[in-house]
Amino acid sequence: xxxxxxxxxxxxxxxxxxxxxxxxKLLLTVLYVVSLFLVPDFWGxxxxxxxxxxxxxxxxxxxxxxxxxxxxLMFIIIFTAFFNILYGGGEPLFPNISWLAWIKTExxxxxxxxxxxxxxxxxxxxxxxYTTSPVMLTDAMERIFRPLKVLHFPVHELAMMMTxxxxxxxxxxxETDKIINAQKARGADFETGNIIRxxxxxxxxxxxxxxxxxxxxxxxxxxxxxxxxxGGEGRTRYKVYSFSWRDWAALGIMLLAMATIILFxxx
Amino acid sequence: xxxxxxVSQLNFSYPVDEGMAPAHALHDxxxxxxxxxxxxxxxxNGCGKSTLAxxxxxxxxxxxxxxxxxxxxxxDEKNITEIRRNVGMVFQNPDNQLIATVVDEDVxxxxxxxxxxxxxxxxxxxxxxxxxxxxxxxxxxPHRLSGGQKQRIAIAGILAMAPKCIxxxxxxxxxxxxxxxxxxKTITRLNxxxxxxxxxxTHYMDEAVQADRVVVMGEGEVILDxxxxxxxxxxxxxxxxxxxxxxxxxxxxxxxxxxxxxxxAVLTEEDCIAELEKLLGGVTHDQx
Ligand SMILES: Nc1ncnc2c1ncn2[C@@H]1O[C@H](COP(=O)(O)OP(=O)(O)OP(=O)(O)O)[C@@H](O)[C@H]1O
Ligand SMILES: [Mg+2]
Numbered sequence: 409x410x411x412x413x414x415x416x417x418x419x420x421x422x423x424x425x426x427x428x429x430x431x432x433k434l435l436l437t438v439l440y441v442v443s444l445f446l447v448p449d450f451w452g453x454x455x456x457x458x459x460x461x462x463x464x465x466x467x468x469x470x471x472x473x474x475x476x477x478x479x480x481l482m483f484i485i486i487f488t489a490f491f492n493i494l495y496g497g498g499e500p501l502f503p504n505i506s507w508l509a510w511i512k513t514e515x516x517x518x519x520x521x522x523x524x525x526x527x528x529x530x531x532x533x534x535x536x537x538y539t540t541s542p543v544m545l546t547d548a549m550e551r552i553f554r555p556l557k558v559l560h561f562p563v564h565e566l567a568m569m570m571t572x573x574x575x576x577x578x579x580x581x582x583e584t585d586k587i588i589n590a591q592k593a594r595g596a597d598f599e600t601g602n603i604i605r606x607x608x609x610x611x612x613x614x615x616x617x618x619x620x621x622x623x624x625x626x627x628x629x630x631x632x633x634x635x636x637x638x639g640g641e642g643r644t645r646y647k648v649y650s651f652s653w654r655d656w657a658a659l660g661i662m663l664l665a666m667a668t669i670i671l672f673x674x675x
Numbered sequence: 676x677x678x679x680x681x682v683s684q685l686n687f688s689y690p691v692d693e694g695m696a697p698a699h700a701l702h703d704x705x706x707x708x709x710x711x712x713x714x715x716x717x718x719x720n721g722c723g724k725s726t727l728a729x730x731x732x733x734x735x736x737x738x739x740x741x742x743x744x745x746x747x748x749x750x751d752e753k754n755i756t757e758i759r760r761n762v763g764m765v766f767q768n769p770d771n772q773l774i775a776t777v778v779d780e781d782v783x784x785x786x787x788x789x790x791x792x793x794x795x796x797x798x799x800x801x802x803x804x805x806x807x808x809x810x811x812x813x814x815x816x817p818h819r820l821s822g823g824q825k826q827r828i829a830i831a832g833i834l835a836m837a838p839k840c841i842x843x844x845x846x847x848x849x850x851x852x853x854x855x856x857x858x859x860k861t862i863t864r865l866n867x868x869x870x871x872x873x874x875x876x877t878h879y880m881d882e883a884v885q886a887d888r889v890v891v892m893g894e895g896e897v898i899l900d901x902x903x904x905x906x907x908x909x910x911x912x913x914x915x916x917x918x919x920x921x922x923x924x925x926x927x928x929x930x931x932x933x934x935x936x937x938x939x940a941v942l943t944e945e946d947c948i949a950e951l952e953k954l955l956g957g958v959t960h961d962q963x
Contacts, residue, residue: 418921543776576737578818622772630734631772634764635785635832637755646783646800 417477418535423468424540424654430548432655433540435598436662440532443666444525448673450516453524457671459665460531474531486525492519546570547647557640563642573653576624583620679840679872680731680762681691685827687726700726700897703740707767708874710839713866715903716876718892722878727892728842730763731909735937741939759788763833763885767845769825770818773832778820780810782831789836803835807861821853827861830931836864839863840872857886859885860907880921884942892917923947930954 417492420426425433445458451559464471478485496515502508537545550567557563587596686884687701687759700723705739709716718724729744733749744762747754759785766772775781782803785788804810807827817825826846833841847855859882866873875886883889889906891899893916899906907913910920910928921943927937937954 412813515844519705541776562861571776571807572774575817579770624768627768627771628774630729631764631829632774633734634732634759635774635838636759636788637784638756638788643787644790644792644796646780646793646796648793665958 417473417537417539419469419473420541421468421539422541424466425463425469425535426467427652427654428658429649429655430537430540430544430661431552432651433536433550434552436547436658437505437533439662443530443662444528444667446666447525448669450521450524452669452672453528456528456670459662460528460535462661463532463535467535467539471533472539474534477534478527478660481526481530485523487517488522488526488593492522494546511647522675542574543571546574548649551579551649552650564643572628575619579624580617580621585615587616598614632648657660677710678707678856679710680743680874681696681741681743682706682727682730683741685727685730685742686738687730688738689726699895702729702954704895704897706890706897706900707873708840710872711866711870712888713873713886714875714888714890715886716874716890716892717878717880717883717918720890724892725844726895728764728874729845731840731842732759732764734764751794756789760785760799761838762840762842762892763838764848765826765829765833765841765843766850768849769822769829769849772829773817773820773825775844776816777813778809778815778817778828779819781828782835784832798835799835803831806834806865809830821854822850823857826850826854828856830858830861830865838871840874842874842876845878845884846875855879879918879922884921887936891918904940905941906940907942 422494428436440456440459443459447453493511493515496512496518498512498514498517500514501511502511540548545569550563553561553563592598596609596612598606601609625627683705685701685704686699688697691697704723705726706727716727717722726735730749731744733742733744733755733913736750737961744758749755749758751797773781774784774788775891777894779800783796786799792800800813801810803812807830809827809831812820812824819826820828820911826910830841830843830846841862844879844930846862847858850858856951862873862875863885865871873886876881877883884903884907886903889899889903890897891906893914898916899909899920907920907924910924919925921942923937923941923946927939927941927950930937931939935954937950941950
């Protein structure tokens with residue numbers, strides 16, 4: 409039952425987006441988000457919209473997936489919209505209906521602006537994770553942040569921790585399933601009762617899981633030592649990334665979009 | 676032949692809580708492993724097999740005594756990388772020794788740690804996967820593979836370092852019969868064809884008889900050491916150590932207790948059948 413969780417929601421594939429260098433994808437996402445916040449008016453969204461349309465078309469991941477991901481965020485979106493309307497100025501939108509007087513043109517405009525911005529933000533960042541495996545993401549981050557090592561920031565250690573966590577998530581999920589079934593077979597009940605009762609019922613799952621996780625960690629540490637692991641110093645990498653024409657093309661398009669938006673801002 | 680691992684007078688106990696008597700996990704163990712040998716280590720649960728194995732590549736440090744690997748002192752931190760590169764270790768649970776989320780990246784892990792240049796690394800990953808016959812799974816996710824396949828990937832991850840010796844700590848204990856056969860086939864092939872020294876810790880007698888040499892441990896000490904034929908003659912002693920003997924040896928032992936004259940250590944089924952035929956004066960041939 410826990411198998412349905414897909415961390416980071418990655419959809420394996422071989423599309424244009426999938427084949428972009430993960431470092432470039434991270435950079436593009438940053439540029440995309442910055443551009444999005446630079447957008448001065450609704451016309452600017454057309455440019456961002458065009459960019460995201462290209463992304464969707466070249467990713468092989470359907471838009472439906474994004475909208476499914478938006479549903480849990482509906483509350484935040486509606487909340488934001490409501491407060492924007494509440495505090496917005498301008499003329500009343502419905503001058504003849506007295507109890508709707510608080511809805512003003514400026515407020516509605518702001519609310520719409522925010523909704524579009526949030527949706528575009530979620531779409532852009534979602535397509536990063538849809539087309540980049542978590543391991544590639546951590547790998548890319550390790551490479552991008554490598555210069556921070558000079559400041560004694562533990563870049564390699566953090567990346568290694570992430571990699572191991574990602575590697576063990578499926579293993580631990582399998583194990584949780586097994587423990588749940590074992591406890592159920594002993595008559596444990598996880599589905600009825602109030603919250604406190606249910607939380608208590610989780611203890612016989614968490615404790616064995618924790619003990620086993622510690623044992624695994626110990627064995628893993630031995631196994632890593634056996635394979636000469638001594639931290640990030642002097643390591644070479646098996647996976648090499650190189651920028652191809654795709655990366656430069658994608659960067660070109662993104663920079664073009666960004667320049668257009670900056671022009672919008674100035675004029 | 677030269678010695679690859681020399682252990683002399685090794686003592687070791689795990690740290691215990693204050694006030695408790697230290698539990699001796701290893702007591703005055705002396706053992707020499709020759710290059711190219713296939714050694715099986717037997718012993719009941721908790722007798723110190725894993726503890727001994729972890730001294731072979733410096734995962735644990737001796738309290739007293741000496742461990743020398745390829746002439747290098749294992750207590751010297753300077754030698755540790757060289758020792759670990761030459762004495763690889765495979766553990767029981769394949770899930771807890773695979774580090775990466777893709778097979779070939781996992782095999783490359785040790786090479787990354789050793790700072791092997793990229794081109795060389797690719798070559799050695801290919802070779803290692805070839806040696807365990809897992810080349811076609813190179814892009815798979817390890818957690819989707821069968822137990823036997825995972826264990827072969829773990830072996831490949833060690834082979835990539837091009838070690839002279841592999842220590843396997845109950846590598847087949849968590850596998851189904853098919854996985855066990857795959858792993859045993861891989862191990863014996865590496866020993867016969869590549870001359871890699873193999874130290875196999877196991878609870879399975881049918882695996883132990885495939886070795887050139889069997890070491891039996893009990894309560895932190897080496898009790899028997901010899902060829903499978905020599906060791907499995909001591910059926911009574913092995914029973915007293917709560918160890919099994921191969922079924923064929925068990926049968927011969929039972930017959931001898933009835934004063935029937937058969938040789939003591941018969942380890943293969945063919946030999947056993949031959950002995951029984953001799954005993955029965957060829958009766959079996961007349962049956963049909
Ligand atoms: N990490 C540890 N801390 C404390 N004591 C330990 C530790 N690991 C093992 N021991 C103890 O040391 C002794 C030897 O254990 P070891 O794991 O070497 O036995 P083993 O022969 O490998 O057993 P098995 O067949 O169960 O794997 C046992 O008494 C065990 O309880
Ligand atoms: Mg053990």
